[in-house]
Amino acid sequence: MGLEKAFGESWVTSKMEFAINWARKFSFFNYPFVTACCGMEFMSTFASTYDIARFGAEFPRFSPRQADVLFVVGTVNQKMAPVLKRVYEQMIEPKWVVSFGVCATSGGFYDNYAVVDGIDKIIPVDVYIPGCPPRPQAVLDALVKLQQKVQKEKLV
Amino acid sequence: MIENLKHIFGNKIIDYVKNYDIDTLVAKKEALIQMISFLKNEEKFDFLMDLFAIDYLGYPDKKFEHRYEIVYNLYSFENNKRLILKVPVTEENPSVDSIVSFYSSADWYEREAYDMYGIVFNGHPNLKRILMYEEFQGHPLRKDYPLKKRQPRIDLK
Structure with a gap:
């Protein structure tokens, strides 16, 4: 655009919406709602081999009031719902909400009186990760998909 | 030891077998407190390893009338011996005396058996559900609890 020509190379112009979404998608504060064994793979995703920090989502906040992304990791039962x-x-x-693993997504192989068959019966979900448990690559894939979704969001 | 028990409790002992080298007794529930007291104080069974219930509804080749059994797994550190005590409980009156006064660990075991099977433990200090939520209706591990039954979720107060 013309502004860059007028003010030199230290200027960049963009759309407000694009810039805000870009900032949001690379600075997720996540809240890990970990209830089961999937938590091990979740921790593995945080550790140095897979390193979720490369995507700017390495900072867990253990207060939901400070978090952007809710990771529901593991089985959610009726009492926990x-x-x-x-x-x-x-x-x-x-x-945003990420449903991590089949138990959170659909109840998995638990088809009984105690387990909620999918957290989308309780709260809206943005990205589902299949797997029992999912591999860290799948988690990173889901994170990238969530970033793409956030980038497309409309602010007004 | 078993001869001793048979001598003292006589016809209160319904059956005795040795399964996998472990003494297994079936006894009437009227004699439970007396028997637990004897086993703990005289025979030195100082540790209650487990306590649970069994629902025999629809059990193939069932040779007895009662529906439930409460199973006590006892262990003696002093003699390195185990003993399994089974107490039959009928469907009409699913209750048995609590043994919390002998073994504190029975507290949560009995609450679990109450929660899952609806067995009432008389004299328990705090007999309420331990795993399911308070509003839950029925006892889910009973064989006549419908497999596909779901109950409404309760919001937090």
Whole structure:
């Protein structure tokens, strides 16, 4: 655009929406709602081999009020469901939810009185990660997909 | 030891077998407190390893009338011996005396058996659900609890 020519190379012009979404997608504060064995793979994704910090999402906040992305990692049972809902409600906008592993996504092989068959019965979900448990590569793939989704969001 | 028990409790002992080298007793529930007291104080079974219930509804080749059994796994550190005590409980009156006063570890075991099977433990200090939420109806591990039954979720207060 013309502004860059007028002011020199130290200037960049962009759309406000693009810039804000770009900033958001590379600075996720996540809230790990870890209830089961999937948490091991989640930790592995954080560790140096896979290093989720490369995508700017390495900073877990253990208060939902400070978090952007809710990672629901593992089985959610009927007794836990209202707690998960409360945690989601406590997060401030904008917020996203990642369903990590088959148990969170659909209840997995638990088809019984105790387990919620999918957290989307309780809260809206943006990205689902299949696997029991998912490999760290799948988690990074989901994160990239979430970033793409965030980039496309409309602010108005 | 078993001769001793048979001598003291007589016809209160319904059955005795040795399974996998472990003494297994079946006894009437009226004699439970007396028997636990004897086993703990005289025979030095100082550790309650486990306590759980069994629902025999629809069990193939069932040779007895009662529906539930409460199973006590006892262990003696002093003699390095194990003993399994089974107490039959009927469907009409699913209750048995609590043994919390003898073994503190029975507290949560009995709450679990109450939660999952609806067995009432008389004299338990705090008999309420331990795993399921308070509003849950019924006892999910009973064989007549419908497999596909789901109950409404309760919001936090």
